[in-house]
Amino acid sequence: MTTQQIALITGANRGIGYETARQLGGRGMTVLVGARSAERGAEAAEKLRAEGVDVRAVEIDATDAASIAAAAAWIAAEFGRLDVLVNNAGISGGSFEKPSATSLDGLREVFETNVFGIVAITNAMLPLLREAPAARIVQVSSEVGSIGFMMDQTSPMWSAAAIAYPTSKAALNMVTAQYAKELWDTPIKVNAANPGYCATEFNGNSGFRTAAQGAEVSVALATLPADGPSGQLWGYRWGAEDDTTYSQLPW
Numbered sequence: 001m002t003t004q005q006i007a008l009i010t011g012a013n014r015g016i017g018y019e020t021a022r023q024l025g026g027r028g029m030t031v032l033v034g035a036r037s038a039e040r041g042a043e044a045a046e047k048l049r050a051e052g053v054d055v056r057a058v059e060i061d062a063t064d065a066a067s068i069a070a071a072a073a074w075i076a077a078e079f080g081r082l083d084v085l086v087n088n089a090g091i092s093g094g095s096f097e098k099p100s101a102t103s104l105d106g107l108r109e110v111f112e113t114n115v116f117g118i119v120a121i122t123n124a125m126l127p128l129l130r131e132a133p134a135a136r137i138v139q140v141s142s143e144v145g146s147i148g149f150m151m152d153q154t155s156p157m158w159s160a161a162a163i164a165y166p167t168s169k170a171a172l173n174m175v176t177a178q179y180a181k182e183l184w185d186t187p188i189k190v191n192a193a194n195p196g197y198c199a200t201e202f203n204g205n206s207g208f209r210t211a212a213q214g215a216e217v218s219v220a221l222a223t224l225p226a227d228g229p230s231g232q233l234w235g236y237r238w239g240a241e242d243d244t245t246y247s248q249l250p251w
């Protein structure tokens with residue numbers, strides 16, 4: 001079996017996921033560019049290959065159990081293990097509707113990708129992650145899923161009241177904590193990343209950070225040393241004077 005580290009990043013055909021694949025590839029890992037569209041995944045992989053990254057494209061849709069199972073079976077056959085899983089794929093569900101105007105269909109749609117999809121992918125990949133010497137799982141979340149941050153009247157998010165996206169990330173934060181507990185006595189570390197507000201298609205490129213800066217958070221959690229944390233929400237602190245220092249955030 002190869003000693004080369006293998007990293008799967010979901011939703012890696014664009015945005016923060018693409019930059020995460022690029023940065024992990026730059027560190028010498030073999031990156032598996034997860035994309036729900038085989039065509040978009042192949043295009044992204046081709047761009048990374050042109051930069052010298054050892055890359056393969058993998059079709060994986062967080063809402064499609066068959067595609068998740070097929071991706072896990074392919075990784076098992078090709079590599080026999082997985083060192084890094086970055087569950088990056090996520091959707092906003094559109095504009096922030098007020099709680100009183102929340103559509104249940106929209107809420108279900110966001111949870112399908114941002115919560116149920118991540119549990120499905122994590123469980124499908126766990127046997128492969130357990131085969132690695134010290135796997136790292138990164139759940140790409142947000143401070144918007146932090147109840148403490150949302151209820152802080154001095155925080156930039158105080159003015160936003162919405163259910164779908166914030167509750168999906170709050171649920172993902174707890175999902176992260178529960179996996180960290182189950183895997184506490186193993187070498188596997190599980191953390192939630194807060195990339196900060198990054199300019200991607202996700203928000204009509206309105207973010208004040210770059211996708212590459214957002215990816216730095218996932219990369220740091222994907223490459224944690226043996227004495228690194230597990231079960232934390234970690235990353236960019238909105239409002240902090242220092243934009244480049246990342247830290248643990250309150251759940």
Ligand code: NAP
Nearest residue numbers: 011015016036061062063088089090142197198200201202
């Ligand atoms: P983005 O540019 O919209 O990219 C999202 C990626 O997820 C795309 O590759 C998209 O694929 C993929 N995706 C969506 N639904 C999927 C599904 N069902 N299965 C597989 N892939 C799926 O967004 P981004 O800004 O890079 O966001 C990446 C992550 O960071 C998300 O989890 C988001 O919640 C989180 N985040 C973003 C910000 C921000 O300011 N941008 C802040 C905090 C957290 P297609 O190309 O096929 O649509």
